[in-house]
Amino acid sequence: METTQILETIRMIEEEKLDIRTITMGISLLDCIDSDGAKARTKIYDKITRQAEKLVRTGEAISDEFGIPIIHKRISVTPISLIAGASQDENYTAFAQTLDKAAKTTGVNFVGGFSALVQKGYTSGDRRLIRSIPEALAVTDFVCSSVNVGSTRSGINMDAVKQMGGIVKETAERTRDQQGLGCAKLVIFANAVEDNPFMAGAFHGVGEEDCVLNVGVSGPGVVKRALEKVKGQPFDVVSETIKKIAFKITRMGQLVGHEASTRLGVPFGIVDLSLAPTPAVGDSVAHILEEMGLESVGTHGTTAALALLNDAVKKGGVMACSHVGGLSGAFIPVSEDAGMIHAVERGALNLEKLEAMTAVCSVGLDMIAIPGDTPAETISAMIADEAAIGVINNKTTAVRVIPAPGKMVGDTVEFGGLLGYAPVMDVNRNASTDFIARGGRIPAPIHSFKN
């Protein structure tokens, strides 16, 4: 072991904020289905608290022994629409409350899976779940919800897109006293993945095994610092530098995931190769892009810079771990990234550029505060645009916007903690009402003749 290597690892953790962002235990609830809703909820609570009993304690012990922070310990479950669908309940809020209670008992900070997959159409369970989302997110603390409205194979369910615009608005309204915080726990996806460890969009897919452990790594600060050493050099060098550092970051994820799965006796699923920012100084994805030579994130060149970053992270990370999965790529949430917040405040970054960036990176329009009076149809149209980018380009895209009640462009919304704060961004004021009113389905795209 070389002294310099030991010091490099220590510096990455202590100064450059390298961390394991999350270890997320995926738990299948398919064996909790019951025609009696109350019985199903008892089974759900019992199964989650049994499987995840030692999750938090084990995460803390590993963090202590290896000296690397593990920021979140979380749980994802089978989409509740599939589980609750067998019951006679009309409102699924009680299921969300059960998840919330299980989260509090196990000590995790989020449980994801109050979800419905309606990319092609609704079941009655999906309908009831989606209708319950605003209330469920208002009365729980740790439950996250997601709805998949489109996929490359089935097209875009525009009825769901239309409905979700209204659900986002209602969720914001129901959590008005917290500036619409409920919307920070609600993601609308296209091409949602089944093994994503990151919130708010995590759920445990039906193709997964009974219980599995997925890991999400992070470390934008480490990448930024590495790029500082290759100032002015060609992109070949930039790409190589990112690949090497991504390899090292991902090795940490592999190590921690393997160790945690052994100790918990749960199979190790995947490592999500990601650069997830936090609002802390030195933990910003935007600053990596700026380090490549952009005056501010959002200016011309940003999409190319992000594309290179995203691709190099994957290339570096793939060989560092046994299985890659989840969303794998750079996240670009506005409120959770000091560089993005700053770019919005100085007028360099707008919603249109963010949308372009989502075509080449990990997810989508993420943690963006918009004026509280934005019409539901406009939010639906944003969802439709993002879904179209995902469906056509064979990638996951998502929308997590917060129409902050009573706030206007220029105001700031404060969420606190890792959710950070967001300047309210301007949206296009021209109506999309008639477009959204059509409903129906946008057909699946053709997969040949690509141009």
Place this chain on the structure above:
Amino acid sequence: MKAILTVIGKDRVGIIAGVSGKLAELHVNILDVSQTIMNGYFTMMMILDLSEAGDSFGEMKKLLADKGNELGVQIKIQREEIFTSMHSL
């Protein structure tokens, strides 16, 4: 179980004596030592064998950190795998 101990701080008399004395007290065997002065800071790394140690990892970590406070240096102990997995295939 092997671990890596790092000691960083302002140089003074008795750091190595203090650290190694504490390790002996904890029944920890020192397998390798490397020490230098980097940018004016005392920097020492040790590879340790914890197989004979009676205390839990957490307790040792705390006792060593306390010793560090007493000596005016920062003492960290981490399992070896974090370094080997990052830097070697």
